[in-house]
Amino acid sequence: MTNDANSAEGLRERARAAALRRVIVVLGPTAGGKSDLAMELARRFGGELISADSMQVYRGMDIGTAKPTVAEQAEIPHHAIDLVAASEEGFTVAKWLAIADRAIDEIRARGRVPIVVGGTNLYIRAFLEGLDEAPAADSAFRTALDAVSSEELHARLAASDPTAAARLHVNDRRRVIRALEIAHTTGETATARRTTWDDAGIAPRRDDLFTVILDWPVETINRRINARVRRMFEAGFVEEVDALVAAGGLCQQARAACGYEELIHAIGDRTRAPRQKDLDEAAEQTKIRSRRLAKQQRTWLKRFRGLKPVIAIDCDDSTTSRALADACEAALAHA
Secondary structure, three states: OOOOOOOHHHHHHHHHHHHHOOEEEEEOOOOOOHHHHHHHHHHHHOEEEEEOOOOOOEEOOOOOOOOOOHHHHHHOOEEOOOOEEOOOOOOOHHHHHHHHHHHHHHHHHOOOEEEEEOOOHHHHHHHHHOOOOOOOOOHHHHHHHOOOOHHHHHHHHHHHOHHHHHHOOOOOHHHHHHHHHHHHHHOOOHHHHHHHHHHOOOOOOOOOEEEEEEEOOHHHHHHHHHHHHHHHHHOOHHHHHHHHHHOOOOOHHHHOOOOHHHHHHHHOOOOOOOOHHHHHHHHHHHHHHHHHHHHHHHHHHHHHHHOOOEEEEEOOOOOOHHHHHHHHHHHHHOO
8 A cells, every 4th residue: 555645544644643733623412422532532642631520530420421431541541530529618610620621731741642522511611711710709699609509599599590590400509609790799690601601702711623523413422421320320439429428429510510419319318228219210300411511512612613623523323433544544634
């Protein structure tokens, strides 16, 4: 086979050279195959992965966050996972961003390709466009809300900012409080600030990005989500949450991950075995919340189609990580 620029090997070499100059960012809905694609790209280009999942930072939250397995971590180096205990409050997007930026510099110093895979809207927004200049935390305001139930907090938000309330789950106490805090501090609702940010033009903070967006039909991704949740429960998700509760519990931020709050309620005070009907209900609620998350992800992913260069790939039941990687390789060769 020749090494002509138009030959298969020539295109592959051009893609590898382009990858070394880029930070590859893999985006898509939950259960959409992002991690499998990122692993395949890392194998082809000599890459290392940086998680942009706000729940994979917590140690012990493995099954419910689809954290890379021990075998996957042994094959390909992973960064920004297992950073703090699940009971530890206060991990912020600013801390994650500093860790991610440092990991990119170190990966490049080793002559390898950084691949960011996510994940969490706030983390991806911060990575692509920098941190939002949101108001600082108001400790006195937060303290005043400590004794208020999650249901009452959500009701207060619904009264003042119904759009934010519809977007946030009642158990996502941290983000509900943050939305109330923004309104209290600035006199402007979180939705109004979010709309202003969304309406602004995309101004990426880096000029070395290559962004991949995986698009899935709603019915197909919902089936994949349901299947993933079933596998989670079969793989020991209940036991994982029970162990975390026994070891000191989960902070409010960690509890907001899909499935964890639901199982904490099902497990109860650990004085008796959880009832099967409660576990079944927790599984169904986890599916519902995960499908709602995927819907939110589809909405904000549209924003990043304006990045250059970017490749958006339509996926279906026949899609494989190898085929996705082939498409990315071809796009990189011409980037």
